[in-house]
Amino acid sequence: MAWRVLDPRIPWIAVEMLPGGGANVADQRSGEVDFCPDEDCIYGFAADRSGGRWAIGNIVHAALAAAGFRRCGACAKRQIGMNRSWLGRLLGW
DSSP: OOOEESOTTSTTEEEEEOTTSOEEEEETTTTEEEEESSHHHHHHHHHHTSSOTTOHHHHHHHHHHHTTOOOOHHHHHHHHHHHHSHHHHHHOO
């Protein structure tokens, strides 16, 4: 199967869907490649790499994780959106 960009806001994250289920996910900036069994894992991989350490989406995720909340695919998509917003980029040096 072919690699494709997961989300236009984070063009350095590529996904290769596998015929047996799951996907290979790659961060083209660092060269890191990982296998993800489901969509939640795919978007979690992308969300963790969508902003800098102090990007607003990463801060919100860390606070919720500390409170015991588990991130789902929809939450990871919101994290990407917050990280790539003007405020997220301003804070995500």
